[in-house]
Amino acid sequence: MRIAIASGKGGTGKTTVAVNLACVLADSGQTVQYLDCDVEEPNGHIFLNPEITATEPVGIPVPVVDEQKCTGCRKCAEVCQYHAIAVLKKPLVFAELCHGCGGCALVCPERAIREENRTIGVVETGRAGGVAFVQGRLNVGEPAAPPLIRAVRMKAIADGVAIMDAPPGTSCPVVATVRGADYVLLVTEPTPFGLNDLRLAVEMIRQLGVPHGVVINRADSGDRRVRDFCTAETIPILLEIPDDRRVAEAYSRGHMAVRVLPEWKTMLMDLWNSIEADACRQGRQRDTGQ
């Protein structure tokens, strides 16, 4: 089962829920994998302390033009939607704008364009106790996270539980993470910012048609509006986590909440059971077309 943990708003507790859930499931004997898809700012490693056993560069194919063969016909520049290749007398490649679609190499009548991989980041794999660990790290200065996120997601195990920690927001990096997940857990907080960004995240996830439920973190710190929204939209609230300074302190030091607060174990096992039950229920609803 693949579970994506997303939020819309940043700092609501995605990583806290993801790493602790992975840990609790591993302790209970399940096969668990944690995948950090927040490749711009991956933080799961801070808590899981994995031993990294493999590092693979991830690149996108960018054009390299053979100036001997190029006749300056401009077909490559015409086909490129990203303005990543311009032809003055000879073609000029702006590699950081390139999405690696291959269009320019495809259209070149002289076969003057070949593609070379340009590294944008790395995928690291390893183990943290009972948890299989995967993370992507985007090179600083690189704009495009989705190709690296897709490379991280390719590592997801087929058997067992794959927990994918998503980046904040609702744009393409989040879509790249939650696409194809069996369930999306949306972690939010009961504040106006939390609610607004939850609304946007729900709108995005509904387009993708993935079953989803909500966790309200620091549940007693705001007001009722997030709960009212979930009720009105019939989105299940699977867990409410009380605001607890001990959790914040553990977090600040990079400690796991389950190690500091034993009650988190039961709480997260219950969450897991709710996710399984709700994924099953929403899957059935979708299949019967309701």
Add this chain to the structure above:
Amino acid sequence: MSDIVKEVVVISGKGGTGKTSIVASFAALSGHSVLADCDVDAADLHLVLTPTIRRREEFRCGHEATIMQKDCIGCGACLARCRFGAVVRIAAEDDMFTGTKTTCDNCADGCKRSCPVKFADIIEAIRAAGGEGKEQAFVIDPTSCEGCGVCVWACPVNAIDFPECLGGEWYVSDTRHGPMVHARLIPGGENSGKLVSKVREVARTLAEERKADLVVVDGPPGVGCAVIASVSGASLVLVVTEPTLSGAHDMARVLELTRHFNIPTAVCVNKWDLNADMADRIESEARKSGAAIAGRVRYDRAVTAAQLRGLAVVETDAGPVGEDIRAVWEALH
């Protein structure tokens, strides 16, 4: 101040460190400036500044492919060429099947268009994609399509439409603290960096028109395209972080980014008293990276309370935390 408009961009690396709450207070403190919300896919500043929209524009950017089923011969050239997994094949037994049937007779004419150099390869790729003799349809998954247009080019019968798509909207508004430029990216949308650039461009123009000398920008989290578009060419970046290992780790990455782009940078530790040792450590690391320290803001529930009332912290009688933010604002000058 010079006659050039200055632009202060507030970012954080890690999300949820308090950027927007601090920017809302800056808006209240700044007097004569223009505000810009560049967190276009999860914008929140409007919740505090309650803007009245004066101008609303569509953000059209990029194209999206659509297969016109009436013209599609079901050859699969689009599927063979798409590198983003955006072409979905629907087999005959599915109810979305629209009824096309084709058999390859190795004419290679259609496929020639798809590949100028290696017919045999592309024909094989098309066959592998299931194009030969099977009853099937192809559709584009718009959430996967990156708008590259390769399928449009590859299609041997021009059956793929490629209209410009609506990526979102941007607005020019009035708030109780001056004009504000903000936007809404369609959830799940692409091109957030281009929408960010648009918001900044409009805000700068507006500042010149209104003779304001400052634009205050609320930026997005992360270090990717939307952040790069937010900070490039800015006069000053303020990194708002929190005293946690995650905050420190993420700050190091944004400082690397602002160094890379050569932008003067200051750091502010928000909620510093949640872990005073960590706050010290972060400030010392920030100094080592060449950033200035703009001050510290204490943890106070008054910040959430103000947000619940739709107010900036400094607009309430928040006391010390309001003073902290004021001191950071003064330090930026």
